[in-house]
Amino acid sequence: MSAASEHAEAKVPLWNNPRVRALVSQTLLIAVLAWAFWTIFQNTVHNLEQRKIASGFGFLSTTAGFGINQVLFLEYTEASSYGKAFLAGLLNTLVLSFIGIIFATILGFIIGIMRLSHNWVISKLAAGYVEFFRNIPLLLQIFVWYNVVLKPLPGPRQSLEVAGVFINNRGVYSPKPLFTDAWWFVVFAFIAGLIGTWAVARWARKRQMETGQPFPVGWTALGLIIGLPLATYFIVSLVAGNPVHFDYPELKGFNYRGGMRIIPEFVAMLLALSIYTAAFIGEIVRAGIQAVSHGQTEAALALGLTRGQMLRLVVIPQAMRVIIPPLTSQYLNLTKNSSLAVAIAYPDLVAVGGTILNQTGQAIEIIGLWMLIYLSLSLATSAFMNWYNAKMRLVER
């Protein structure tokens, strides 16, 4: 440091030195925050003692004593623990969000493309859809699907039947596939098909880079992923008998027994979540496709690409770069919005946790668990989408 700058620094009064000011204000901030947290902690401990509420996560291993009307992948009974109930709720949340994301994406892309249609009626129809569904609270839409559309369905005895699937106000009953051990051959064939497709795609890309010869990867993939398991299925059927049996739902007394049941709460949540989110995704898709400049499509057509090739090779890859970041936040929104399930008692994380909260009164632990789980779901989803985004990003020199 030169003598001149030392001299200049010495002349600045202490309270005007930016470094000192930054240090002081940050220390103050830390002090205030520490004080606030300490006070909250003290108050909470005191209040919990006053109200004689236990603390800690010991309650997770005590018996829950309540039933859950949709348990997936788990053996849950009323005698199971609170921890297991929580897990069942988490799985229900995950399944709902996952299927909801798939439906919302498909519907959203359809809406977005309809919105860009040259056909005036179709584009206005899509615009109307977007403006209608995105300006009405999701909770209201859930109530409408549940109370207005699904509740008035006929009772079990007058069920609507569509191709062996029974629909009534207690849910959707469909045949449940039961698999014998021989089914594993089909599963292995499917996995082999996936691996084969990956290998073929890799080889085809390499060959195209070197020789310019394209290879029909799409058809090969179709053959490997669908044809191979199908062929295996027929061979296994011939050798060891049909590996799949169906358990058909039957009307016994006042309700259906057997088969697979999808509860109406799930259907209502799925419809509301995917239709609501699709309105937002539609706008994102439209903006993304519009962001690809017209010169790109003109250049693609001038190169002699067909319209399909142009969309697949030129427009969509570029549009995806614009679409993915906001799409990620919509997926996160959908996952977080699935917590509204508590309003119609679909047993998701929040609904099950709410029941536990009422029984044990351990608000802090349960709300803490909720927040921890949703935060990690959010972080996991955004990490995955960031990875995908990085893969799709424009490769620059």
Next chain:
Amino acid sequence: MTEKQHKISFYRTEMLPPKPPPPATTGVLGWMRENLFSNWWNTILTFIGLYIIWLIVSNFVQFAILDAVWEGKDRNACLPKNGVEVGACWAFVRARFNQFMFGFYPVAEQWRVNLTYLVGIILLIPMLIPSVPWKRLNGILLLVAFPIFAYLMLYGAPSLNLPIVETTRWGGLLLTLVIAITGIVTSLPLGVLLALGRQSKMPVVRLVSIIFIEFWRGVPLITVLFMSSVMLPLFLPEGVTLDKVVRPLVGVALFSAAYMAEVVRGGLQAIPKGQYEGAMALGLTYWQMMRLVILPQALKMVIPGIVNTFIGLFKDTSLVSIIGLMDLLGIVQSALADAKWSTPTTAPTAYLFLALTYWFFCFGMSRYSIFMENYLHTGHKR
């Protein structure tokens, strides 16, 4: 000579009259041919679209207007007549309209709510129209004087001869608007502070802001509301209690502040560095620079995003019905449980009424944001 030249010239010497445009591309017919029936596939799509629109419109008109029941004292009016279901049971909405608007606010005191609405609208409209002057005075009145006035009017002040109306009696649209407007008014400044904090050069301030923003954005609002209604009382010292309506307000305000912060950050990042450097070169302090140079530009740029956050906030107020508050959605839900009005069409009618009300507010806001976006379409945008 010249005349001869004229005679032998092989090009025209005068303009032809303009030909009429080909009928196939102009006018209503041309437009229809271009946009609706350009090929057989398009034609099929057009007819499918028209059929869907016809289905929606005709069913809606049939249900909401033609078959609707407008008058009646109880469920008998809206029961199926001769085995034929009637349409919308507007009689139910009319009977409960006062409750839907004011909750259990005493009827004798409802003029106070209406007066508050009136003053609010009178202050808001000139604020929204860009060409009306005295924006600063208007803003101070709206953001400082009006909340105090509204609090005194709605909650009451015995010294002003206004009897106190407990917040437990507030409900319906009144409560929805109170939560939404309080959330909007508090989340904007908080969000700006957080956004500035996230951009700050001081590591502790930045870290605290990032943790705060990412935490609130990562959790669903319903858990925040549970937290504010169940956990907040545990956090407070003994003897101090928070009003039941204020608790979710705290949650909603913090929650939307985090979203607002991200919107404002977008604006801050879009300001060219030269603006910061220019302001600093002029010798402005940090707060002067932000207040006079950066924020006016940044906020202007992100008005659509801010309004979108407001719309989201307005829709999210319906969630307070889950923790037992009687907002518009909550009070309609509880009215539906009344056996006096239990008919097959009561619920659809009530939900239709709710949907139209929420839609009116949200759509209005989104139209305003589009208007502002076009109005401000100057400067940075190319």
